[in-house]
Amino acid sequence: MIEFENVSKSFWTGKTRKVILDQATFRVEVGNSLGILAPNGTGKTTIINMMAGLEQPDEGSIKRTSRISFPLGFMGGVVNRHSATENSRYIARLYGLDPDYVESFCRWLCGIGEYFDMPVGTYSSGMRGRFSFALLLALEFDIYLIDEGMPGTTDAEFNRKAGTILRQRLRDATVVVVSHQASTLEKFCRSAAVLKNGRLHMFDTLEEAKRLYNYETQG
Numbered sequence: 001m002i003e004f005e006n007v008s009k010s011f012w013t014g015k016t017r018k019v020i021l022d023q024a025t026f027r028v029e030v031g032n033s034l035g036i037l038a039p040n041g042t043g044k045t046t047i048i049n050m051m052a053g054l055e056q057p058d059e060g061s062i063k064r065t066s067r068i069s070f071p072l073g074f075m076g077g078v079v080n081r082h083s084a085t086e087n088s089r090y091i092a093r094l095y096g097l098d099p100d101y102v103e104s105f106c107r108w109l110c111g112i113g114e115y116f117d118m119p120v121g122t123y124s125s126g127m128r129g130r131f132s133f134a135l136l137l138a139l140e141f142d143i144y145l146i147d148e149g150m151p152g153t154t155d156a157e158f159n160r161k162a163g164t165i166l167r168q169r170l171r172d173a174t175v176v177v178v179s180h181q182a183s184t185l186e187k188f189c190r191s192a193a194v195l196k197n198g199r200l201h202m203f204d205t206l207e208e209a210k211r212l213y214n215y216e217t218q219g
């Protein structure tokens, strides 16, 4: 479970205060995948980072009682001058997993050929996205944090393999996806929320959330 209690977060831009959350209280339960709809630039990444523990709230508390993933696309633990082979084996050891398994799983899923043994710093953004998604799927979490859906890749083979594995994982795991478009959430989530004026409005279904979101963004 992830529980936000009276959480406030804002950034000072030099001229104004950009409010992301204003005394927000909500909970993500294991077993109930949640989609959060919010327009670009309103705080999706900041909320996901707070859920992951990468960013601290200004006020309030965030409690985590499950194994929460790092956000999909987060490359913070990956060392650019090391290859995907070295990075995947190192991260496997950090999480107490078999390095041979994590390396071979990522090698198979990424499909980047000999680049898997080249420094990560030499990868294209698509290759980096595929590697970080492969790492996320190689490790086991109760709640997966995903910022804007799948990595920006046009590689159909990767999307097919990663999508199949993600769906298998979701039978047991829970996902939090933040996106500016409802279609990204449809694949993953049962319940949904809309971020508006620093508050998360929670709904039991995506349909209800879409009504408020479309009204706010188009109406």
Ligand SMILES: Nc1ncnc2c1ncn2[C@@H]1O[C@H](COP(=O)(O)OP(=O)(O)OP(=O)(O)O)[C@@H](O)[C@H]1O
Binding pocket: 011, 012, 013, 018, 020, 038, 039, 040, 041, 042, 043, 044, 045, 046, 047, 180
């Ligand atoms: N460290 C920071 N200092 C100042 N402003 C920041 C900081 N981090 C984020 N912001 C601002 O807070 C707002 C929300 O940022 P965030 O990246 O969470 O939004 P987002 O909804 O994920 O955006 P996008 O959809 O464009 O990726 C933006 O206006 C951003 O410029």
